[in-house]
Structure formats: structure tokens, C-alpha cells
Amino acid sequence: MIHEIAPHKLDNEFKDITPKPTDYLIIFNGEQTLFKKAGDNYEIPRVSEFPQCECHYLISIDSDAYFLCNSNLPEIPEGYEFRGNRTFRTLESHLERLGGATSAHIAKWESLNKFCGKCGCLMMRGLKERSMICPSCKNTVYPKISPVVIVAVHNGNELLMARNLDNPDKTRMFLISGFVEIGESLEQAVKREVLEEAGVRVKNIKYFGSQPWPFSESLISGYTAELDGDPTIHMQEAELACATWVKREDIPEYDTSVSISSCLIENFRSGYTIKE
Ligand SMILES: [Zn+2]
Known part of the structure; x- marks a missing residue:
């Protein structure tokens, strides 16, 4: 990664x-x-x-x-x-x-923090820590990192794979992911994103690992999960170009040097199964 x-x-x-x-x-x-x-x-x-x-x-x-x-x-x-x-x-x-x-x-x-969000004055860079400080009202702003979840949903020998509409890579499929909303836990975000984007439910959510993702100013937490119930996909067309179950043997090899998404896919492809 x-x-x-x-x-x-x-x-x-x-x-x-x-x-x-x-x-x-x-x-x-x-x-x-x-x-x-x-x-x-x-x-x-x-x-x-x-x-x-x-x-x-x-x-x-x-x-x-x-x-x-x-x-x-x-x-x-x-x-x-x-x-x-x-x-x-x-x-x-x-x-x-x-x-x-x-x-x-x-x-x-x-x-994005040139001006104070509280009083509108020009902000100054902090001299003692990484911050932007308003010289008028002392409002202090620190670098923003947004939490994101990504999940490999397993259904026996199949993996739920999808591609976002805005992904410039049109040849590959990835995993369900999304920003954590205010007021929810990471596990709740996993359940909500999978239900919203693919219309299926998950259980047995397990932490896999995390990575910084500076391309979207994020910190990504990765999970594995199992399908819970009906596997019929109801894709969210406003967000996704495609979403489908892919058999383990039909998944191509992914380069794991950059993203946790590829690591989760490779983890499944190489035979990992979730244990209760
Ligand atoms: Zn201010």
C-alpha cells in the first residue's frame, strides 16, 4: 500500500x-x-x-x-x-x-482555509504547529482528514465488486466504499454503504487494515464481511457504473503497491475465507 x-x-x-x-x-x-x-x-x-x-x-x-x-x-x-x-x-x-x-x-x-470561517479575516499559518490561525478571533484550524470505509463482501466463492461512475479506470472493478457520515460508527458505515450502493445486507464485519488516502484527503479503514440473506443486487445508479458478484477464479491479479482496495481483492483471490 x-x-x-x-x-x-x-x-x-x-x-x-x-x-x-x-x-x-x-x-x-x-x-x-x-x-x-x-x-x-x-x-x-x-x-x-x-x-x-x-x-x-x-x-x-x-x-x-x-x-x-x-x-x-x-x-x-x-x-x-x-x-x-x-x-x-x-x-x-x-x-x-x-x-x-x-x-x-x-x-x-x-x-481552502485562507479566510476564517468564523469572522472572515485572512488566516495566517501557525508558527508552532501545522495549523491556520485567525489573527482576529484566534479561530484555529487543523488539517482535515475524512474517514472512509471500504469492504470486501464475500458470498462463498464470490466477491461483490463494483465500479464508481467517476472512476477513470473503466477496465477494472473495485469494492464498495464511501465516506463515514456524522453520527455513525465505522461498522454502521460499512452496512449502510453496502445497502445503499448494492442493495444487499452484510454480517460478520471484520477489520482488515487501514491506509492514508491523500487523493481524497481520507483515512481508509478496510473490512471483510459476509453476505447476509438475499444476494440479489439492486445497484445505486447515481453512484455506480456496475456492481456484480465475481467468482474467485474470474478475478484478475491486482497490484497491491498502492491501494487497500487491491489488497482486499488480492486477499480474497488468494483464497481467504471469513471464519465465524
Ligand atoms: Zn476569525
Whole structure:
């Protein structure tokens, strides 16, 4: 999964340090991040490539730090382009995928908190911790992480698989997932999402693992569960392009290096069965 980088280590402690020329520079414009083209791939620019940018420290992985440009957008030379955060998933370096996407998560949070939600004044970046502080009313805002659940629903030798309407990958199927609503537990969210999206009920919900998912500013908790009762699927057409039971032997191999979704699918495909 994206956060599994041992023996390397992500350090997200708040610091006020100056960049080295070789450190990464995140230039964020609201929804997209600037990448440098490198053949068919993309790279994250380095601080030395935009010496005119003022920037502040975000995180580091080992000795490579990530800084966020906080001055006006620089003139963009040829060979660079703004792209959505999914591009981080395609980077060759596993460390850059995590470092870049986590940095973009913080960058988006900062961009959405320029003004105080309480009194409307311009917010300032905190000097002692990662926060945005209103100098007028002292309202303090911390980075937002939204909880998400994802579930592999087993029905004997079949797995409930689905694809969201907005998933750009039209060739593969994934699992039922969704944001946790206010006032519900993670297990209640699992039951509700499966019922809403596929029209079936589940029992025997078991925790599988978790992962940060900076692409949607989330923390994903993964579960396995068993079908409870009628297997007839009633798909939520407003959310899903398809939802169906797939036999274990018909599931293709999934790359488990990025998402917990693929890990849950591979877990089922490789023969795991839920025990009471
Ligand atoms: Zn305020």
C-alpha cells in the first residue's frame, strides 16, 4: 500500500526550516499540482527549478523534504504542466508517490482555509504547529482528514465488486466504499454503504487494515464481511457504473503497491475465507 515504505520513513512533524536546492517543490493551484514531464512519465519539480518561489516546509521522507510554494504562481516554462492528484499514483518512485500526494493534501487544506470561517479575516499559518490561525478571533484550524470505509463482501466463492461512475479506470472493478457520515460508527458505515450502493445486507464485519488516502484527503479503514440473506443486487445508479458478484477464479491479479482496495481483492483471490 502507498504508505508502506519501510525502511524509509515519512516525517510529518511541523518544522520551520529552509529548503535545500534538491528538495521537492509543490506548486499547487487549487486542485492541481505542477509536474515536470520526463518522457512518458512525470516528476515533481525541485526547489532549484523555481528559485523565485517563496516556500515553506511540509514533510520529509528520509533526507528529502517537500516544500509548498506560497508566493504567486510563477511563470510556467515549457515542459511543465498542472495535473490532478492521481498523477502522483503514476510516479515511478514509491517514495515520491507518498511524499507528493501527502504534500498535495496539505496544500489543498491550506488553500481552502485562507479566510476564517468564523469572522472572515485572512488566516495566517501557525508558527508552532501545522495549523491556520485567525489573527482576529484566534479561530484555529487543523488539517482535515475524512474517514472512509471500504469492504470486501464475500458470498462463498464470490466477491461483490463494483465500479464508481467517476472512476477513470473503466477496465477494472473495485469494492464498495464511501465516506463515514456524522453520527455513525465505522461498522454502521460499512452496512449502510453496502445497502445503499448494492442493495444487499452484510454480517460478520471484520477489520482488515487501514491506509492514508491523500487523493481524497481520507483515512481508509478496510473490512471483510459476509453476505447476509438475499444476494440479489439492486445497484445505486447515481453512484455506480456496475456492481456484480465475481467468482474467485474470474478475478484478475491486482497490484497491491498502492491501494487497500487491491489488497482486499488480492486477499480474497488468494483464497481467504471469513471464519465465524
Ligand atoms: Zn476569525
